[in-house]
Amino acid sequence: MSRFRSFHWLAVLLALGLGCGPLCAARATEAPGAISSQASGVWYEIFVRSWYDSNGDGIGDLNGVTAKLDYLQQLGVSGIWLMPINPSPSVHGYDVTDYNAINPQYGSMQDFDRLLSEAHKRGIQVIIDLVINHTSDRHPWFQAALHPDDPHHDWYTWAGAKTDLHAISAAGGPAWHAVKAQSASIEPAPISPALIEHYLGDFTGAMPDLNYDHPAVRQEMIQVGQFWLRRGVDGFRLDAARHIYDDLRTDSDKPETVRKNVVWWTEFRQGMAAVKPDTYLVGEVAGLSTAQLAPYLQPLGSVFDFPLAEQLIQSARQERGDTLGAMLERTDTAYRQTAEHHVIDGYSGDAPFLSNHDQERVMSQLGGNPQHMRMAAAMLLTLPGRPFIYYGEELGMQGRKPDPNLREPMRWQRAADATGETRWKASTARQGGDVSVEAEQADPDSLWNFYARLIHWRMQISALRDGDLRSYPVDNPCIAAYERADADSRVLVVHNLSNKPQAIPAKAAKVLVTSKPGVALQDGQLTMPPYSSAVLQ
Known part of the structure; x- marks a missing residue:
């Protein structure tokens, strides 16, 4: 159980410098359950290489x-998502060479077991x-598989006589890549067509797609997931979840493609349920609309909300919220109806976020505007589902493409x-020491303290977390x-x-709570200062 759960809610408020104003009054007058101290339901994405170096080699690691x-x-986060920790020849790790092992640059399996144990002691889940x-x-x-007579040859997808070798993949690049038969070397230069x-x-030639029409592949990957569940992980972030069968640009959004993925x-x-019934799965389904995302809720229970991320940043940048409420209601309704119709045991709802390791950091998308950043965060952390924060977002770290600069x-x-x-890696953002945990924790008006305050609102007000x-x-x-609204409160x-x-x-x-002083409710009229948020009973 999280240490926060044993704290009295007032101690949490005082620790964060929130004072005792409206929330104390609400505690004195409202029914039990309206104000509580529970896990926030907020998740935090970590690129281990960039997080914290425990042994002085310059690379972040599991002990870090x-x-x-x-x-x-x-x-105040309830869970962490670790970007790939398996052995890989790349820095990013999204091309795995051993699914049942730990990248030696990050440590050992014993280090990972210790991380799981210590996280769970603190009430923090790990995916x-x-x-x-x-x-x-x-x-x-x-x-x-490079040997045509090896059984693994059929674990991958190979072009046939009528295949369009110039086809564009669903990811936007070349779909088909040449390799010399009966050899272990990829051939970048033209070679004899007979060979x-x-x-x-x-995605690239360095990432050959597995063939999920082969029963052995399906069985193997289920066993991989079960291996990690038995070690104690709480679930998985499923990379490229729509691309199991969405391979070519011409496949995208075809009903048969979606059906086979589902x-x-x-x-x-x-x-996964055979090992851990409450396994948390969240899928990367890079759809442009709720309709594209919803089918994946049936098997997964949660997907990242890419359309909402774009809308939240746009609303903050343009300082307009008039279209956001209707979009949020449509999304929440569609997701809950999907869950009801399919009776999903693992339904966790939406997974809203602002940016991740594939997108320019939200502070950069907002042109470095600190007020717009705060409003984007305030919207994110008052939404349904399980919000995700990308590491350093709470500090206002910036980063623009290419991808290494985002990490x-x-x-x-x-x-x-x-x-x-x-x-x-050297920083390209060059933001200086003021954008650091040391500096921002010492400043009660910092973005870090703002994030902590918002996350703790979710711990204290059940409707924000569960409604x-x-x-x-x-x-x-x-x-x-x-x-x-949930069973205990409406805000x-x-x-x-x-x-x-x-x-x-x-x-x-x-x-109940406000992000700034000066919010006033009198005779049914709410007055709010610039760039402010409030939760009312």
């Missing part, structure tokens, strides 16, 4: 994650990236060369408003996204 679990608990759409081209399976085969690789992930879910070292101390700082969502109509384009969430004070009618009894 363990060393900073207290930091994560202090922030790991499971990259099973494709392997590395250096994986022993693929090296064996080459072409294999499918949605059938596979249903089989996978059943395999730069976490800043712990003001000095970039301090003990524990990773050095595998459904209903749009709250407001005739003011600068305001985003919605109701959240109204209001965000003033603009740089001017705003006033709106509000059907509420009292203000």
